[in-house]
Amino acid sequence: MQRQEKIRTRGLNLFYGEHHALKDIDLNVRTHSITALIGPSGCGKSTFLRTLNRMNDLIDGVRIIGEVSIDDENIYQPNVDVVALRKKVGMVFQRPNPFPMSVYDNIAYGPRIHGLKDRRKLDEIVEKSLKGAALWEEVKDRLHKPALGLSGGQQQRLCIARLLAVEPEILLMDEPTSALDPISTLKIEELVQELKREYTIVIVTHNMQQAARISDFTAYFLNGEVVEYDTTDVIFTNPRDQRTEDYITGRFG
Numbered sequence: 129m130q131r132q133e134k135i136r137t138r139g140l141n142l143f144y145g146e147h148h149a150l151k152d153i154d155l156n157v158r159t160h161s162i163t164a165l166i167g168p169s170g171c172g173k174s175t176f177l178r179t180l181n182r183m184n185d186l187i188d189g190v191r192i193i194g195e196v197s198i199d200d201e202n203i204y205q206p207n208v209d210v211v212a213l214r215k216k217v218g219m220v221f222q223r224p225n226p227f228p229m230s231v232y233d234n235i236a237y238g239p240r241i242h243g244l245k246d247r248r249k250l251d252e253i254v255e256k257s258l259k260g261a262a263l264w265e266e267v268k269d270r271l272h273k274p275a276l277g278l279s280g281g282q283q284q285r286l287c288i289a290r291l292l293a294v295e296p297e298i299l300l301m302d303e304p305t306s307a308l309d310p311i312s313t314l315k316i317e318e319l320v321q322e323l324k325r326e327y328t329i330v331i332v333t334h335n336m337q338q339a340a341r342i343s344d345f346t347a348y349f350l351n352g353e354v355v356e357y358d359t360t361d362v363i364f365t366n367p368r369d370q371r372t373e374d375y376i377t378g379r380f381g
């Protein structure tokens with residue numbers, strides 16, 4: 129039976145030195161859903177996202193208290209294989225960051241690192257991943273051309289394809305469309321909605337319409353706390369907390 133709940137945080141607190149950036153976050157993320165994290169600049173959205181695949185471990189002076197469980201396993205336990213965790217929980221960033229190599233090699237990079245050498249299998253993975261990221265038709269004739277020659281929107285879909293190639297289960301997206309034009313943004317939004325059939329997605333966005341359009345659940349962050357977390361419908365039409373209402377109606381932030 130499939131679990132309803134893919135990610136669960138309990139009493140999650142994070143400190144950057146003295147700065148208390150996440151305060152007692154209890155959040156459940158449902159399998160095969162899109163969860164949007166919204167809130168004003170500096171409220172802890174990206175920090176929270178990074179706790180889900182231990183990317184904050186790479187930052188000096190960070191202290192984390194509490195629990196983050198994925199499939200009921202606490203990922204902060206000392207015996208956790210962080211490389212395997214980051215394969216299972218992949219991340220897409222604000223600015224597309226393809227490697228300076230061909231389209232093909234960008235996608236094959238992860239599987240190769242994990243030891244795959246068989247050219248035929250790599251070809252299959254490259255095609256499947258590019259199809260999964262809705263990019264195949266646009267690049268199938270230029271697989272061996274530099275990835276940096278693609279448009280920004282294509283590069284972002286390439287970065288998504290690069291993640292899919294290592295068969296993740298969760299996709300973390302940190303403002304993935306903020307550097308893109310409206311048409312590329314729409315393509316990514318459509319893609320994200322397709323991807324939720326197979327993956328669980330958590331997305332940080334400053335674009336409230338985007339959160340309303342594509343997500344199933346929305347968490348409103350303020351000063352390191354989750355003020356309100358509910359279905360996107362409730363958050364945008366009937367929020368319980370005045371602070372959420374002020375934010376979504378544009379009175380604040």
Ligand SMILES: Nc1ncnc2c1ncn2[C@@H]1O[C@H](COP(=O)(O)OP(=O)(O)OP(=O)(O)O)[C@@H](O)[C@H]1O
Pocket residue numbers: 144147149167168169170171172173174175176187
């Ligand atoms: N590496 C870091 N070292 C110290 N403080 C940090 C670091 N990264 C973030 N912070 C601080 O933690 C708080 C939360 O930052 P975070 O980037 O998570 O917010 P955010 O909601 O994602 O903001 P934005 O929407 O502007 O990206 C901010 O006060 C920020 O200055």
